[in-house]
Amino acid sequence: MIGRPLLHTDYAKDMALHNTFSKKLVFWLIVLAGLALPQILQDTELHLLSIGCIAAIGAIGLGLVTGYAGQVSLGHAFFLGVGAFTSAFVSGDPAGRVYGLGITNLVVWLPVAGLVAMLAGVIVAPLATRLRGLYLALVTLGLVFIGQHIFNEWAKMTGGGGVGRSAATLDLFGYSLSKADSIGTPEQKIFWLAFLLLLIFAIAARNLTRSGVGRAFTAIRDRDIAAGVIGVSLPKYKTIAFAISSFYAGCAGALLYALIGHIEPGAFSLVLSVEYIAMVLIGGPGTISGAIAGAFFITLLPRLTRDIQPLIPFISTAPDEMPNIYQVQTILYGVLIIGFLIFEPRGLVGIWFRIRSYWKNWPFSY
Amino acid sequence: MVELLEALARGLGRGSIYALLALGFVIIFKATRVVSFAQPAFMLAGTVMVTYFIGTLGFWGALVAATALTALLALGVERAAVRPMVGKPPFVVAIITLGVDVAVRVVVNGYIGNDVRPMHDPWGLKAFDIGGITVQQRHVVIFVTAAIIVAALFAFFRYSRMGLAMRAASYDQEAALAQGVSVGAVFAVSWAMAGGLAAVAGTFAAAGESVDHLMWLTALVALPVIILGGLDSLAGAVVGGLIVGIVFEVTALYQKDMPWLGGNVSVISPYVVMLLVLLVRPYGLFGTREVERV
Numbered sequence: 088m089i090g091r092p093l094l095h096t097d098y099a100k101d102m103a104l105h106n107t108f109s110k111k112l113v114f115w116l117i118v119l120a121g122l123a124l125p126q127i128l129q130d131t132e133l134h135l136l137s138i139g140c141i142a143a144i145g146a147i148g149l150g151l152v153t154g155y156a157g158q159v160s161l162g163h164a165f166f167l168g169v170g171a172f173t174s175a176f177v178s179g180d181p182a183g184r185v186y187g188l189g190i191t192n193l194v195v196w197l198p199v200a201g202l203v204a205m206l207a208g209v210i211v212a213p214l215a216t217r218l219r220g221l222y223l224a225l226v227t228l229g230l231v232f233i234g235q236h237i238f239n240e241w242a243k244m245t246g247g248g249g250v251g252r253s254a255a256t257l258d259l260f261g262y263s264l265s266k267a268d269s270i271g272t273p274e275q276k277i278f279w280l281a282f283l284l285l286l287i288f289a290i291a292a293r294n295l296t297r298s299g300v301g302r303a304f305t306a307i308r309d310r311d312i313a314a315g316v317i318g319v320s321l322p323k324y325k326t327i328a329f330a331i332s333s334f335y336a337g338c339a340g341a342l343l344y345a346l347i348g349h350i351e352p353g354a355f356s357l358v359l360s361v362e363y364i365a366m367v368l369i370g371g372p373g374t375i376s377g378a379i380a381g382a383f384f385i386t387l388l389p390r391l392t393r394d395i396q397p398l399i400p401f402i403s404t405a406p407d408e409m410p411n412i413y414q415v416q417t418i419l420y421g422v423l424i425i426g427f428l429i430f431e432p433r434g435l436v437g438i439w440f441r442i443r444s445y446w447k448n449w450p451f452s453y
Numbered sequence: 454m455v456e457l458l459e460a461l462a463r464g465l466g467r468g469s470i471y472a473l474l475a476l477g478f479v480i481i482f483k484a485t486r487v488v489s490f491a492q493p494a495f496m497l498a499g500t501v502m503v504t505y506f507i508g509t510l511g512f513w514g515a516l517v518a519a520t521a522l523t524a525l526l527a528l529g530v531e532r533a534a535v536r537p538m539v540g541k542p543p544f545v546v547a548i549i550t551l552g553v554d555v556a557v558r559v560v561v562n563g564y565i566g567n568d569v570r571p572m573h574d575p576w577g578l579k580a581f582d583i584g585g586i587t588v589q590q591r592h593v594v595i596f597v598t599a600a601i602i603v604a605a606l607f608a609f610f611r612y613s614r615m616g617l618a619m620r621a622a623s624y625d626q627e628a629a630l631a632q633g634v635s636v637g638a639v640f641a642v643s644w645a646m647a648g649g650l651a652a653v654a655g656t657f658a659a660a661g662e663s664v665d666h667l668m669w670l671t672a673l674v675a676l677p678v679i680i681l682g683g684l685d686s687l688a689g690a691v692v693g694g695l696i697v698g699i700v701f702e703v704t705a706l707y708q709k710d711m712p713w714l715g716g717n718v719s720v721i722s723p724y725v726v727m728l729l730v731l732l733v734r735p736y737g738l739f740g741t742r743e744v745e746r747v
Contacts, residue, residue, distance in 0.1 A: 159544050214728065217735050219743075221488050221543060221684065225676050226731060229724035232673075240715025312745050357673075361551060368548060414559045421556035425549050429537055432545070 102297055104290070121282040125275035133274040134346070135390060136383075140281035141342045143382035144288045146366040148335025150378035154367055155296060156328035157308025158215065162227030163336055163363045165234035166204045168355035170337030171344040172238065172245050174200040174255035185246050191258040193345075197338055200255075204337025205330050212326040219311065231357050238352035251351035254344035277346060284342065285379070288335060293375045295331070304328055308373075365420065369427050371434030380435045385420075392416045458586050460706040461699060466592025468698020469599035473654035474675035475682065475690035476606065477647030482684050483623040484643035487543050488676075491530060491550040492651050493669035494557035499523035499652020500659050500668065501561050504570040512575050516656055520649045527648025528641055530557075536640065554669075562666050569663040578661050595657040602653065603691055606646075610687070615642060623685070674701075677727035683740020693738065697723045 095101040105111040125133055149163050177196040179187025190196065211230060215223055239248035246252035257264040257277060264276045271279075295301050303324045306314035315321050344350045362385060370381020396412050431437045474492065481489045499519045506515035534553050538546045576591040610616035615638075621629040622639040630636050651672065658671050678697050682689025705719035736742050 214732065218731065221547065222680065222731070222735065224544065224547070225488070225680050226728065228673075229677060229727055232724050233721050233728075236715065236718065236721045240717075361555075364548065364551075414563060417559045418556045421552035421554070421559075424552035425534055425556075428541075428545050428549050428552075429534075432541075 104293060104297070118286070121286075122279075125271065125278050130272055130274040133278045135386065137274070137278045137281040137346055138343065139383040139386040140278070140285040141339055141346060142363075142366065142386050143285055143379040144342070145336050145339030146363055146370065146378040146382040147288060147292045147375055148332040148339065149363045150367045150370075150372065150375065151292060151295070151304070151335070152328045152332035153364070154372035154374070154378065155301065155308060156304040156325065157311075158325060158328060159220070159224040160215075160227045160329075160332065161224050161357065161360045161364065162211070162230035162234075163332075164355045164357065164359035165227075165230050166208060166333040166336035167340030167343070167359065167363075168234055168238055168352070169207050169333075170200040170204040170340030171254065171350050171355075172252075173203040173337065174341030174345065175252055175350055176244060178255035178258075179252065185242075185252045186244050191256045192261075193255075193257060193259050193264075196255050197341055200341035201334040201338040204340070205334040207337075208329040208333025209326060212329040213322075215329055216322040216325040228357065228360075231355070231360055235352065235355060238355060245350070245352050248352050251349055254348055254350050255341055257345050281342070281346070284338075288338070289375055289379060292335075296375065300324065300327060305373075365424050369423060369434055371436030374434075374436050377434050377436035384435065388420065388423075389416055392419060455586055456706060457703070459588070460702040462586065462588045463592055464699030464702035465695060466589065466595050466698070467701055468695035469596045470654045470658045470671070470694075471675055471678050471698050472691045472694025473599055473602065473650050473657075474672055475678040475694050476603070476687060477650040477654075478675055478679045479682075479685065479687055479690045480643050480650075481647045482679070483687075484619060484639050485535070485546070487535070487546040487550070488679075488684070489550045489644075489647065490547060491527075491553040491557065492647065492675065493672035494554040494561065495523050495527055495648045496651040496655035496658075496672045497558060497561045497664075497669050498526060499648070500655035500664050501564050501570065502652070503656045504572060504659075504664055505564075507573055516653065519656065520652045523652035524645040524649040526557075527644045527651075531641055531644035535644070536637070539640075558669060565664060565666060569665040571663045572656075572659045572661070574656075574660040576660060589661070591657070591660045595660070598653070598657065602650070607687070615639075619643065674723050677723040680727050680737055681730050683737030685741055686737070686739035689737060689739035697726060700726055 093107070095106070100106065105114055124136065128136070145163065145167060148166075149160065152158050152160050174196040176186055177188050177199050178191045179185060179189070181187050181189045211227075214226060218226055238245050242250075257280070259280075264280060265273045267273055270276060296304070303314070303319045306317070306319050307321065307324055307328075311321060366381035366385045367378055368381070369384055370379065371377025392412060392415060427434055433440060474496065477492055477495075478488060481487060499522075502519035502522055503512075503515045506518050509515075510518060530553050534549055535546060538549060574591070576589075576594060578589065578591075580587045580589045581593065582588075610620060618629065618634045619639050619642065621632065621634055622636050626636055629639075655668070655672070659668065674697065675694075678693040679690055681697065682691075682693030700722050701719050704722040708714060708716070708718045711718070730737065734740075
């Protein structure tokens with residue numbers, strides 16, 4: 088059906104994962120690029136991209152609950168923290184300074200981290216399902232503060248505030264990903280792992296959104312009372328949304344800190360939650376590809392500002408002078424959120440939509 | 454018993470600060486149906502201005518000047534970042550104010566520098582002794598100041614033309630507009646008032662102490678306060694503020710008896726109170742129940 092990409096001759100084709108030829112093409116191009124990148128890029132850049140992949144998993148999770156189900160959650164940092172500490176607990180040394188079980192296999196600690204975070208999400212959900220809109224946002228904000236207190240004070244588990252503990256080890260059935268060998272450098276191997284996991288999580292999320300559950304989410308987002316009237320059980324689907332989102336957050340938290348190597352309880356603050364909200368909003372709420380694009384954008388932003396710094400002479404790199412690079416970075420962050428919401432509410436994906444419809448309607452593109 | 458009474462006095466002082474902050478949130482919410490996350494930045498900006506002016510203008514002069522300037526700043530923010538968003542979903546506007554907050558605070562932090570800025574207010578940590586109970590002077594001053602401000606605000610909403618316009622606009626924007634109320638002016642005045650209130654609250658929160666980069670977290674405590682009192686209730690903001698202030702200080706007093714909770718549990722006590730209240734009353738103590746149509 089080349090030339091008529093929107094003509095679907097049966098229901099299965101309409102609902103397919105890649106419902107147009109170009110989507111399929113782009114997907115496989117991205118897969119190819121992901122396989123080839125480690126051979127082209129430097130290790131430091133690969134490390135940054137791996138973090139981007141993992142952040143994208145977390146952003147997809149938040150995108151499901153905020154972008155699809157419309158439940159604004161500022162508590163994402165809490166779930167990331169639960170995942171990170173659970174994985175560190177499972178993989179930690181039993182004889183060490185902090186609790187640990189000594190099971191270093193990624194195949195074990197990753198799902199456990201996700202499931203524990205999911206449990207936390209289910210526990211919070213009854214409160215969340217009673218509330219709507221701003222009340223919910225503010226309550227999940229409280230969750231972040233309470234979580235931070237627990238992370239800071241439960242020193243036997245988390246290492247305590249300001250100290251922290253070492254994160255989970257990247258170990259696959261006894262094969263260590265963080266040592267160089269004949270297959271590649273640690274960065275190359277970690278990138279392949281992160282990329283593979285991102286593919287799995289993204290496809291799973293995309294799959295979910297085209298199922299009945301996903302349609303229930305969008306119905307709740309668009310008008311929750313109307314959704315309730317037509318028979319979508321609000322408590323049930325809001326709980327499912329929170330559970331899945333927390334599962335994604337838990338896995339992302341565990342992997343993120345396994346890549347960085349050390350967990351500090353202070354990291355799971357409101358700032359982290361806002362960062363993830365920014366990923367979803369800048370990328371494009373209510374789309375999986377948007378969450379991924381936003382996650383990469385926010386992760387690469389510090390690097391970009393450092394690269395353009397030499398071009399703008401009045402910004403200094405010294406941290407004690409007034410318009411310095413760190414301040415510009417933070418301000419840019421705030422300004423980008425505002426700018427995207429005012430001028431392009433559909434986010435980075437929205438820019439693509441605009442370009443696409445321009446060419447689709449050409450020469451009548453107005 | 455003496456300890457408890459002292460904690461209550463401290464709690465009323467702290468609660469007055471929260472009440473002023475919460476009033477700012479509620480005024481903005483009533484006018485625009487938006488929770489403004491920019492309040493922490495305004496609070497920090499006003500407080501830092503006071504530390505710069507206090508040498509030349511004296512405490513009260515500096516406070517008035519800083520309040521006026523912060524109100525102007527809030528006015529500018531409203532015009533530039535919030536007015537274009539009229540009619541957009543409240544959550545989107547809330548996130549925009551979050552962006553404003555981040556951007557403004559970076560600039561203000563630049564003026565704080567790497568150290569803390571001492572406040573040099575006239576009270577410091579001096580205290581009265583009332584029948585064996587030690588009450589810090591700064592807590593008395595903030596309580597009295599807050600009482601005067603709250604009384605003035607309620608009188609303003611009750612008797613002035615603008616106050617009437619603001620009440621009308623919060624009840625039904627379109628109907629108010631049709632009756633000749635300038636809803637734009639209502640938005641502007643609300644933001645300016647909230648900015649000024651934040652500046653006053655921040656200054657008193659820093660009295661006897663100093664200003665540092667982390668002070669903005671104080672303003673976030675106003676969020677559990679407004680949830681506790683109800684998002685759209687001015688009286689709720691005042692009562693909620695005092696309750697949270699007292700709970701905070703009383704928890705701080707007794708937390709040594711509950712070591713399993715960990716240190717500094719008082720810092721999260723407002724959030725715990727908020728969660729408990731919401732389990733029973735989803736719209737806070739005095740909030741209006743939302744009536745929704747499909």
